[in-house]
Amino acid sequence: MSAVATLKSWTGAVLAAPVFWLALIVNVPLKAWQRATGTGGMAAFFLAPNMAIFGIFVLVPLVINFFYSATSGTAYFLQDRSYVGLEQYQRLLDCSNYLDTATCREDLFWKAVHNTGLFVIVQVALLTVVSMATALILNREIIGRSFWRAVFFFPVLLSPVVTGLIWRWILQRQGLLNMIVHDFGGEPHNWLTDRFWAFTAAVSVSVWAHMGFYTLILLAGLQAIPRDLYEAAEMDGTRPARVFWRITLPLLMPNLLVVIVLALIRAVQIFDEVYVLTGGGPGTSTLYLTQYIYEIGFASLLRNPGLASAASILMGLVLVVLTLVQLQVGRRGERKGARQ
Amino acid sequence: MSGVAAFLTRRRGGRSWHWTDTVTWLWLVGGLVIMFGPAVWLVGSSFKTPAQLAEFPPTILPYVGQQMSVEGYDKPLTLYTVKLPDGSSKVMAEVRRIGIVAQMIDPKAPKDIIKVNIADRQPVREIGFATENYTEPFVHFDFLRYLRNSVFVTAMATLITLLTNSMAAFALSKYKFRGRDFTMLLIVGTLMVPLSVILVPLYSVVSAFGLLDSLWGVILPTVATPTGVFLLRQYMLTIPDEMLDAARMDNASEWQIYWRIVLPLAAPALAVLAIFSVVWRWNDFLWPLVVLSRKELYTLQVGLNTYAGELNVQWHYILAMTVVTMIPVVLVFVFLQRYITSGIAGTGLK
Numbered sequence: 001m002s003a004v005a006t007l008k009s010w011t012g013a014v015l016a017a018p019v020f021w022l023a024l025i026v027n028v029p030l031k032a033w034q035r036a037t038g039t040g041g042m043a044a045f046f047l048a049p050n051m052a053i054f055g056i057f058v059l060v061p062l063v064i065n066f067f068y069s070a071t072s073g074t075a076y077f078l079q080d081r082s083y084v085g086l087e088q089y090q091r092l093l094d095c096s097n098y099l100d101t102a103t104c105r106e107d108l109f110w111k112a113v114h115n116t117g118l119f120v121i122v123q124v125a126l127l128t129v130v131s132m133a134t135a136l137i138l139n140r141e142i143i144g145r146s147f148w149r150a151v152f153f154f155p156v157l158l159s160p161v162v163t164g165l166i167w168r169w170i171l172q173r174q175g176l177l178n179m180i181v182h183d184f185g186g187e188p189h190n191w192l193t194d195r196f197w198a199f200t201a202a203v204s205v206s207v208w209a210h211m212g213f214y215t216l217i218l219l220a221g222l223q224a225i226p227r228d229l230y231e232a233a234e235m236d237g238t239r240p241a242r243v244f245w246r247i248t249l250p251l252l253m254p255n256l257l258v259v260i261v262l263a264l265i266r267a268v269q270i271f272d273e274v275y276v277l278t279g280g281g282p283g284t285s286t287l288y289l290t291q292y293i294y295e296i297g298f299a300s301l302l303r304n305p306g307l308a309s310a311a312s313i314l315m316g317l318v319l320v321v322l323t324l325v326q327l328q329v330g331r332r333g334e335r336k337g338a339r340q
Numbered sequence: 341m342s343g344v345a346a347f348l349t350r351r352r353g354g355r356s357w358h359w360t361d362t363v364t365w366l367w368l369v370g371g372l373v374i375m376f377g378p379a380v381w382l383v384g385s386s387f388k389t390p391a392q393l394a395e396f397p398p399t400i401l402p403y404v405g406q407q408m409s410v411e412g413y414d415k416p417l418t419l420y421t422v423k424l425p426d427g428s429s430k431v432m433a434e435v436r437r438i439g440i441v442a443q444m445i446d447p448k449a450p451k452d453i454i455k456v457n458i459a460d461r462q463p464v465r466e467i468g469f470a471t472e473n474y475t476e477p478f479v480h481f482d483f484l485r486y487l488r489n490s491v492f493v494t495a496m497a498t499l500i501t502l503l504t505n506s507m508a509a510f511a512l513s514k515y516k517f518r519g520r521d522f523t524m525l526l527i528v529g530t531l532m533v534p535l536s537v538i539l540v541p542l543y544s545v546v547s548a549f550g551l552l553d554s555l556w557g558v559i560l561p562t563v564a565t566p567t568g569v570f571l572l573r574q575y576m577l578t579i580p581d582e583m584l585d586a587a588r589m590d591n592a593s594e595w596q597i598y599w600r601i602v603l604p605l606a607a608p609a610l611a612v613l614a615i616f617s618v619v620w621r622w623n624d625f626l627w628p629l630v631v632l633s634r635k636e637l638y639t640l641q642v643g644l645n646t647y648a649g650e651l652n653v654q655w656h657y658i659l660a661m662t663v664v665t666m667i668p669v670v671l672v673f674v675f676l677q678r679y680i681t682s683g684i685a686g687t688g689l690k
Contacts, residue, residue, distance in 0.1 A: 023599050030595040042594040043515035047523065050508035050564050056549075057561035058530050061541035068541050076544045134371065137364050148368050150677050154375050157669045157680075159623035161641040165648055165662050166378045169385065169655070176381055179397040188396070208374070216684050240360075269536050272625045276645055290536040290626070297540045298630055309540040316537040323532045 069310035074303055081306065088310035109311055111284045112292035119288060120267040123203045127263050131211045132256070135218035136248075149219065153212035160209070164276025167205045168192065171277075192278055195285040202274045202286045209273055210266070214259045221255030222248070254329070261326040265319055289315050379666065386659035387469040393655050404468030408433055410450050419464040420444065422456050431464060432456075473660035483661060485636055486643035490622060490665075493558050493639055498617040500563040502610055509572035509606075510598050514584060524573070531566045535627055543630055557631045558639070562621060568613045575609035576602060615676050622668055640665045 034042050064078060069088055071081035095104035104110040134152055138145060155163065170176045171191040178188040191197045225248065233243045249256075271290035274280075280287035280295075289311070297308030385393065387402040407416040410433055417433035422444060424430060432444040435453060442461065443453050477483040512524055535542070542561060543552075551557030579602060587597050603610070625641045632638055638646065644665060648658050672680075 027595050031593045043511045043517045046507040046511035050504040054564035061538040065541040137367050162666050166382050174396040269534050305540045312537050
C-alpha cells in the first residue's frame, strides 16, 4: 500500500515538475522586463493575457456586430460582405401589425419574439414563486437544512443537454409521465407534439433546472433578516401572514428584485435545454430568439448572418435595458442596506 | 406508536405540530422526488434493453429475459412461462415465432414442439442490467473521442482560466496604475454580454484566426471569464500588502511574488473558480455547436444532441451516454457542492 502511495506522490511530483520549472525559467526574462519597465510594466504584463483574450473574443465581436448588422450576403468575413445600411433592421421590423406575425416580412423573427415574450412572463413568474416558496421553507427550523438546500440545487449543475434529454425521455410516448397518467386511469399523450404541452414542458423544465440558483440567493437574503424582528412580532402576537407581508417581504425586496431581473435576463436568452427538449417544435411553437439567431446565422440553408446579427443587437438592447434596471435596483438595495 | 409520533412531530422550543409543518415536509419530500427522480429514472432506464425500453407501461427496474441452452440448438433459447390448455403453467423455451404463434419446447424434453399463442405466455425475467448500453457506444460510435474532446476542452480551458484570470486579478488588486478602475469596469460590464448577442461576429473572429473546427476555437473565447477575475480580485484584496512588501525587501521579483505568495494564499478562491470553470466548460453547448462542424471534434454535449436528433433515436445508447455525461457533474455535486453554493451566496454570480 505504501508503495502505491509513494508511486502516487512520485507521479504527482513528476507531473507537477514541468510547471514549477517553467515558472522558474519564466522568472529570468520577467526579472529583466521588471528592471526595464518598473512595476507599471509588470502590471501590464499580468493584465496582458486576460485582456488580449477578452479584447479579441468579447470586445471586438461586440463592436463589429454593429458593422455586421449593416451588411448582407452569406459570407462570414466582414470584407466579403456588402454594405446595406439599415436594411436588415428594416426587414426585421417590417410589419403592418406587430401582434400578427403573418403580416410581418420576417414572420419567423416575430414568431420568436412573441414566443419569447410569453415564455419570459410565464417562466419568470413561476420561477420567482417557486423559488420564493422553497426559500421560505428552507428558512424554517428544519432538520438537515444544508441537505435539503443541496437537493433543490442539484439540477442547476446538470448540463442543458442532459436536462433536455432527461425530460424528453420522461415526456415521450412510452415515458414515465404517461405511465403515471395511465396508472391514474388517464389517456397517454404525446406531450411534446402538442403546442400547449410543449410550451408547458419548456417552462416547467427550465424552472426545474434553474430554481435552485434563485432559491439560494433568496435564502441568503432571508437569513440576513435580523431574528429580533421576528421575536418582537411574536411577542406582540402578530399573525404569521402579517409577519410575512410586513417584515419578510419588505426586507427581502432587494434580493427579490435582483432575482426577478436576473431571471428575466436569463429567460430572454433561453436556448439550450428547450432546443434539446423540443427543437423549437412542434412547428415553431417553442422557437425562441436565441434559436432564431442560431438558425438564421448558421444552421438554416437560407442563412443570413447579417439578419441574425441585427436580431442579436435588438435582443442585446432589451438586455441592456434590463441590466440598467438591475443596476438601479442593486443600488437602491445597497442604499437601503446602508441605512439600516 | 404515539411515542414515535410524538418524537417525529416534536419541534424546537417544545411547540406542537402545526399545519405549516405538514406543508413544509410535503414540499421537501416532493422536491426530493422531483429534483432527483428524473435523474434516477434516467439511470434506471439506461440499463434496459431496447425491447424493454419500448414497453408500455415501463417497469421501474431493468429486467433481462432469462435464457437457457437446450440440447440440439446452437443458440441459447429465451424462456417463457406458458399457460397450457389444461390450465397448468410451465416454463418453456421458444424455438421460433411465426406471427402470433410461437413454437415452444420443454427444456427437459426438447423433442416435442408445442404451438402456443403468444398471448398465453409471459417471459421469465429477472432483474438484470444491460451493461452493453455502456460498452457498445465506445466501440460503435465516436463516443470515446467525444469524451476525450470534452475532457481536453474542460481541462485546458480551466487551466488557462485559472492562470490568466489570477494574473489579471493580481494586477487589478495589487498595483496602482492609471485606468485600473476603468479596466475593472470594462471586465465586470461584459458580464452582461451573453454569447447569443455576439454569436455571429464571434464566429467570424474565430474563423479569421483559423480556429474554426478546432478545439482551441472552443476553448479560447471562453477562458477570460469576468466572473473569475471578479471573484479572485475580491479575494486577493484581503491579502495584506505588507506581506508583498516584505518579499520585495528580500529581493523577490514581481513574478515570484505572484507565483510563490499570492497564488498559494488565494488557493481557496482558485478552488472555487476551478470548480465553476469545470462545470461551465463541461456543460457548454451553443458555442461548441457553432464552432465544430467536423464530427470527430464534437464534445460530449454536441455529440449527444446529434445522436438524439437522429431520425431513429437509439435511446438505449443515448440514455447510457447521458449518464456518463452526467457523472463528472454529479461528482462535483456530491463532493464540492458547498463550495459552489457558498460562492453563489457570497457573490451572486454563476
